[in-house]
Amino acid sequence: xxxxxxxxxxxxxxxxxxxxxxxxxxxxxxxxxxxxxxxxxxxxxxxxxxxxxxxxxxxxxxxxxxxxxxxxxxxxxxxxxxxxxxxxxxxxxxxxxxxxxxxxxxxxxxxxxxxxxxxxxx
Amino acid sequence: xxxxxxxxxxxxxxxxxxxxxxxxxxxxxxxxxxxxxxxxxxxxxxxxxxxxxxxxxxxxxxxxxxxxxxxxxxxxxxxxxxxxxxxxxxxxxxxxxxxxxxxxxxxxxxxxxxxxxxxxxxxxxxxxxxxxxxxxxxxxxxxxxxxxxxxxxxxxxxxxxxxxxxxxxxxxxxxxxxxxxxxxxxxxxxxxxxxxxxxxxxxxxxxxxxxxxxxxxxxxxxxxxxxxxxxxxxxxxxxxxxxxxxxxxxxxxxxxxxxxxxxxxxxxxxxxxxxxxxxxxxxxxxxxxxxxxxxxxxxxxxxxxxxxxxxxxxxxxxxxxxxxxxxxxxxxxxxxxxxxxxxxxxxxxxxxxxxxxxxxxxxxxxxxxxxxxxxxxxxxxxxxxxxxxxxxxxxxxxxxxxxxxxxxxxxxxxxxxxxxxxxxxxxxxxxxxxxxxxxxxxxxxxxxxxxxxxxxxxxxxxxxxxxxxxxxxxxxxxxxxxx
Numbered sequence: 001x002x003x004x005x006x007x008x009x010x011x012x013x014x015x016x017x018x019x020x021x022x023x024x025x026x027x028x029x030x031x032x033x034x035x036x037x038x039x040x041x042x043x044x045x046x047x048x049x050x051x052x053x054x055x056x057x058x059x060x061x062x063x064x065x066x067x068x069x070x071x072x073x074x075x076x077x078x079x080x081x082x083x084x085x086x087x088x089x090x091x092x093x094x095x096x097x098x099x100x101x102x103x104x105x106x107x108x109x110x111x112x113x114x115x116x117x118x119x120x121x122x
Numbered sequence: 123x124x125x126x127x128x129x130x131x132x133x134x135x136x137x138x139x140x141x142x143x144x145x146x147x148x149x150x151x152x153x154x155x156x157x158x159x160x161x162x163x164x165x166x167x168x169x170x171x172x173x174x175x176x177x178x179x180x181x182x183x184x185x186x187x188x189x190x191x192x193x194x195x196x197x198x199x200x201x202x203x204x205x206x207x208x209x210x211x212x213x214x215x216x217x218x219x220x221x222x223x224x225x226x227x228x229x230x231x232x233x234x235x236x237x238x239x240x241x242x243x244x245x246x247x248x249x250x251x252x253x254x255x256x257x258x259x260x261x262x263x264x265x266x267x268x269x270x271x272x273x274x275x276x277x278x279x280x281x282x283x284x285x286x287x288x289x290x291x292x293x294x295x296x297x298x299x300x301x302x303x304x305x306x307x308x309x310x311x312x313x314x315x316x317x318x319x320x321x322x323x324x325x326x327x328x329x330x331x332x333x334x335x336x337x338x339x340x341x342x343x344x345x346x347x348x349x350x351x352x353x354x355x356x357x358x359x360x361x362x363x364x365x366x367x368x369x370x371x372x373x374x375x376x377x378x379x380x381x382x383x384x385x386x387x388x389x390x391x392x393x394x395x396x397x398x399x400x401x402x403x404x405x406x407x408x409x410x411x412x413x414x415x416x417x418x419x420x421x422x423x424x425x426x427x428x429x430x431x432x433x434x435x436x437x438x439x440x441x442x443x444x445x446x447x448x449x450x451x452x453x454x455x456x457x458x459x460x461x462x463x464x465x466x467x468x469x470x471x472x473x474x475x476x477x478x479x480x481x482x483x484x485x486x487x488x489x490x491x492x493x494x495x496x497x498x499x500x501x502x503x504x505x506x507x508x509x510x511x512x513x514x515x516x517x518x519x520x521x522x523x524x525x526x527x528x529x530x531x532x533x534x535x536x537x538x539x540x541x542x543x544x545x546x547x548x549x550x551x552x553x554x555x556x557x558x559x560x561x562x563x564x565x566x567x568x569x570x571x572x573x574x575x576x577x578x579x580x581x582x583x584x585x586x587x588x589x590x591x592x593x594x595x596x597x598x599x600x601x602x603x604x605x
Contacts, residue, residue, distance in 0.1 A: 005371070005404035010416035020416040034400065039346045040369065047422050088403060107462070112381040114407045115414040118466045120453040122412060122441045 001092045001113050003056050007048050009113065011099035011106070013121040021052030022097035022106065024059040029095075034088045041084055042074050048087070057086040124166070125188050126202040126302050128280065129176045131243070132605045133336070137197045138165065139521035139537065140339050141180060144191040147342045150183050168207065170296040174598065176243060177282065177298070179204075185305055192306030194366075196313070196335045202278060202302030214299045215261055229303055230262070235269035236277060243282040244291065255279055259301070276304035292598060315397070316361065322396055323388045325356040325379065327436050329429055333525075333535075334362030340495045340521070340537045341425035343368040348403070350423045352410045352483065353438075355379055357390040357402065359427055364399040368424075371404040373413075375439050375468065380405050410479050411440035411471060415487065420544060426484045427495040430476050433573050434499060434531065438471030447563040472566040473499070475559045477512045482552040485516040486544045494538045500524070501531050501575050509534070516542040526597060526604040530576045 011019030050069055057065050064082050066073070073079045097106040097113055104121070107114050129137045142163055145151065151161035164181040171177060176199070182188045185203070192201035205226060206217030229236070238259065240252040247255075259279070266274070284297040316331035318324060329337070337359055343349055345367035351359050354372025356379065364370050372390070374380045383389025394401050408414050431438035445451045447469050456464045477498070484494040494517060500509050511519060517538040526532040559566055597604055 001406070002403055005406060008404075008416060008419055008422065009406075009414050012412055012414045032401075037346050037369075040348070043346070044348075044422075047419070049416075049418075105462070110381050112377070112405055112407060114377055114381075116375065116377070116407055116409055116466055117412065117441055118454075118456045118461070118464055119441075119443055119446060120455045122453075 001108050001111055002088055003053060003060070003090055004044065004048075004087050005113070006056050006092070006097070007053050009097065009115065011097075011101065011104060012115075013099060013102060013104060013117060016099065016101045018101055019099055021049065021055065021100065023100060024056055024092060025096040025098060025105070026060055026092055027094040028092075029060050030091045030093050031089050032091055034084075036081065036084045038080055041080055041087070044087060045069075045071065045074060045083065053086070057090065060086075060090050060092065062086055062090055123184070124179050124181050124204070125305060126204040126207075126300055127178045127180045127192075128199045128202070129178065130197050130199050130308075131176050131600070133197060133332075133523070133525065134174050134605055135523035135525070136336055136535065138178075139523055140195055140197055140336060141191055142521065143340050143342060143537070144194055145182065145187065147194075147339075147344060148187050148190040150187050150191075168298055168300075169209075171298070172292045172295055174600075175282075175291055175295055177280075177300070189306035193309065194339065195308050196310075196332055196339065198306075198308050200278065200307040201305045202300070203305055204300060204302040206302075207298060207300045209297055209299075211255075211258060211299060214301060218262060218301055226262070229275045230264050230266065232265040234266040234275060235273040236264065236266045236275040237268065237270055237273040238277045238279060241278055241280045243280070245281075245283050247281075255281075278302055278304055291600065312365070316365070318358070321356075321358070321393060323356050323383050323390065323393050325358075327429065327431075328356050328358040329362075330358075331362070334359050335365070336362075337427045337495050337535065338362035338366050338368070340535065341368075341427045341493050343425065347424035348422065349425045349427060350487070351428045352408075352413075352426065352480065353428045353430055354390070354402075354405065356383075357393050357405075359429060360402060361393060361397065361399065363425075363427065364394060364402070365397070369400070370402040371423075372402055373406050373408040373410070375407065375409050375441075377407040380407055409441045409468075410438075410476065410483070411442075413479075413483055420486050421489045421492075423487050423492060424489055425493045425495065426480075426488060428480070429497045430473070430480060431471070432473045432476075432497075432499045433470075433571065434576050437573070438473070438476050439468035440471040440475075441466060442469045442560075442563075443467035444469045447560065469563070470567055472559075472569070473572065474566055474569070478552075478555060478559070481512060481514040481517065482556075484538075485514055485540065485548060485552075488540045490540055490543070492540045494536075494540070496536055497533045498536050499531055499533050499572055501572070502526070502529065511536055514538075515548060516540055516544055524597070528576070531572065 092108050093111050095108045166179040168177050188201045192198045205221045206214050208214040208217050238256050280300045282298050313332050343363040343366040347368045349363045349368045349370050351372045354374045360370040518541045519538050521537045523535045524532050
């Protein structure tokens with residue numbers, strides 16, 4: 001699971017009001033190089049919740065992202081390549097996503113987050 | 123400028139919509155953003171031809187656009203600048219001679235290389251016949267050198283005969299001869315490269331390569347776009363989109379399919395690796411009935427393409443459990459110590475609900491002008507003349523292409539464009555509908571059960587005997603087949 005996916009997901013358990021962001025429990029993080037596409041990054045920058053993204057990158061052991069961002073930074077190649085690395089190249093291979101409200105763990109195995117709910121959660 | 127567009131004689135319903143979509147992709151409509159109604163190309167038929175004929179004329183803004191469309195398409199055999207046409211070789215000669223010299227001479231110059239190909243539809247010509255026909259073109263002042271491999275200019279002489287019947291077209295089609303300069307043509311090598319029989323990881327409903335490419339073209343897949351398939355399965359639809367450079371994302375409710383596959387080298391990832399394509403940017407296990415996207419996330423996908431489970435070859439599932447949704451039992455409370463490995467039960471997912479969820483998801487998650495491309499099953503013996511496709515206030519249906527699968531049912535590829543924003547009112551209506559589906563789970567499952575309509579014996583369906591419904595056949599067969 002890449003952080004792009006993480007930034008899109010929330011815990012949708014019945015009754016949970018604030019299921020985002022999911023806390024990352026990282027057991028195994030891998031890096032896989034991906035070709036950079038600046039247009040795509042600029043588009044995604046508009047959609048990403050930065051605070052959650054920053055937090056997530058730190059829990060994956062990457063601390064090169066700035067605290068505060070604005071769209072002017074998209075002109076900088078250095079910022080783009082860091083954003084690219086954190087968004088698309090860091091993978092959570094094994095671990096879990098934890099619901100901030102209930103503490104329910106959504107396991108991540110072989111890079112696939114299992115977001116399916118149990119019977120008593122739907 | 124008008125171009126001769128020659129199609130492959132297959133998937134007839136899919137041919138023009140593909141060219142229309144690619145025209146959008148390659149910028150044929152510059153003023154597109156202004157109007158609410160997506161622009162359409164102008165088409166013409168050769169004299170006496172039927173819409174099912176492989177020969178069409180299409181008006182395109184430039185040769186560059188025509189070339190890009192033809193080279194990217196799956197069903198365009200070739201796009202040609204027409205130099206002449208006629209019902210006989212004499213007529214063809216007059217027609218070519220009257221075509222302006224300034225259009226012809228630049229391609230006939232000394233120092234260039236060229237090739238003339240003779241092609242025919244519905245008949246075979248011997249090499250000698252072809253040679254004679256080429257020699258008959260001596261009235262065109264070719265100054266260049268003949269080169270059979272990679273010439274600068276490709277000329278085509280294409281003939282369709284008036285066999286009456288049996289040449290694969292309705293009898294109305296009459297003999298016609300075309301001569302033109304090739305501008306571009308489909309790369310049909312793509313399909314053998316990606317064909318399913320060489321694919322490592324297959325599921326029972328894997329989408330065939332040709333159709334997956336057509337879907338990707340309908341979705342305007344290209345570099346820098348994010349394309350989502352909520353019923354990803356083995357990833358066969360996303361492979362087509364990834365080939366055209368799109369970034370892909372997929373979800374499935376069956377974790378064995380998306381996570382495990384058939385081992386470390388036979389899973390969704392390996393299907394992309396096999397062709398050297400970039401891996402999907404995200405794969406997850408999720409229920410389309412209760413998508414896990416955070417609230418506030420919207421308009422992130424450029425296209426959604428999928429083949430929803432409609433219960434004929436594979437049925438859909440959603441969270442909940444059969445008995446639970448019938449109201450027969452209370453929700454099962456999972457004991458704390460069993461939570462990690464618990465496998466939640468699922469219930470059948472009716473097509474109506476599935477399509478409702480899909481449209482709601484797409485309305486919210488697609489960017490404006492984004493495309494939703496999906497298959498929708500249709501029973502062919504329906505008495506109502508007009509089929510009703512799903513509708514949504516945010517979407518405009520721009521094409522529907524039927525592929526007949528059996529005498530009982532066919533599937534229709536629907537392409538919809540998002541033209542309206544996802545408002546609070548639409549979201550609220552969708553929420554109420556979701557609850558309605560939940561409360562009347564059993565009723566919705568029984569209505570529109572396609573499986574029984576497709577597989578039950580004929581007698582059970584037709585008490586008044588006779589197979590009149592199979593006679594009423596809107597689509598013509600060519601050489602005994604639907605194409």
